[in-house]
Amino acid sequence: MTIFISSLITSVNNRITQICFDDLTLATKQLATDFHDKIVTDDMILRSIAAVIASKSDIDEARLCSIMKAYNVTPSYISFLELLRPDNTFLYSDGTVRDMTGKLDFETEALRGDYVSNIVESAKNPAEKIIRNAMPVVRDGKTVYMLYGVVLLSNLVDKFKTDIYEGNAYAYIEDGDSGDFILDTWQKSLGNIRDFSKGKMMPGYNMENAIDDMERGIGGNLAFVSRTTSNVLYLHYEPIGINNWNAIVSVEQKYAFQKSRPIRKLLYLLAGGIGAALLLYMVGVLYSIYQAYAQVWR
Structure with missing residues (x-):
């Protein structure tokens, strides 16, 4: 019976793990879709601005x-605009x-x-990491300016929230080519996907295989022990469809298994009770045998 209960606990844990990955998969695909659509929206905003500029044949700096x-640009990811001119100078909306x-x-x-750039340094502050959404300003078939929507990576962290597991899951955007994070809502700092390899991988999961998947734009799962919290971390990754970027959502095991905790606790108590009953039974049997031998030797 104890073996059966132990087997049942393992089965429940495996099922909860699968449910966890199912939830993470749905959340990650939604994150990928939302991020992709927002970048497309930014592209449309820039295209509209570029069209207005292109329509003015004789336009001075003040008008630009x-x-x-x-x-x-507040509803978008764009923090500010840059206009690159043929003399290789940037013009900003404040005249700088x-x-x-x-x-x-x-x-x-x-x-x-x-195009959308990968991570680059800001022209305003080299210590600030950004991505640029570039849009040519074309007049009479010729590019006269290059317009950029600048996305400050430090601002992205406030744009993404996930409500699965009562807000205890975390969202990431990763560049599959370099492994660098464009967004990390957990650490609030931008590291590299290989930082996760410092944690112990759970059986059946391999960090190098996951990195290879991300480089090739393939979705998948990963589970490892976080070196930050010492808890098991489950995550799912999916390609976004922009550059070679991937969306990732993760959750710690203590939150993933929270709903199943009462069931697992009951099963553990049941297994413990059965184990205690078996122990008492064996003690009783041994005592009976001892009594029987004692009677014989009298």
Whole structure:
């Protein structure tokens, strides 16, 4: 009976683990969709601004600043706008001009067209990490400016929340090429996916296989002991469809198993009770045998 109860506990744990991964998969796919759609929305905002600028054939610096100021980018991921001009200078909406010679080349950028960058340094503050959503301003078939929507990675952490496991799960965006985090709502700092490899992997999971999946844009699961909390961490990853980025959602085992805790506690108590009953039974049997031998030797 004890073996049966122990087997049942293992079965319950395995089932709860699978439910955990199912929940994480749904949350991760939603995170990937939301992030992708938000970047597409940012792209549409930039395309609209670029169209307005392109429609003005003779436009001065003050008018350019006015147009950039007129657009509300608050609902998007964009923190501010940059306009790269043919002389390799950035123009900002407040009139600030910054020379980008040696850092960005207008002709090269014009050939690239619209794109989303990976992590780069901010032109305003090299210590600040950003991504740029680039949009060419095309007039009469020629790129006259490059418009950028700048996303401050330090601001992204407040944009993403997940309500699974009562808000105890965490969201990440990872660059599959470099392994660098674009978003990490758990540590609140941007490390690398390989930082997770410092934790002990749970049986059946391999960090190198997971990293290989992320590099190739393949979804999957991972479980390991966090070196930060010493708790088991479950996570799921899915490709986003932008660059080679992946969405990741994780949760600690103590939260993942919270709903099953009363059942598991009952099973453990039942197993303990049965074990105690068996022990008492064996003691009784041994005592009876001892009494029987004592009678014989009298």
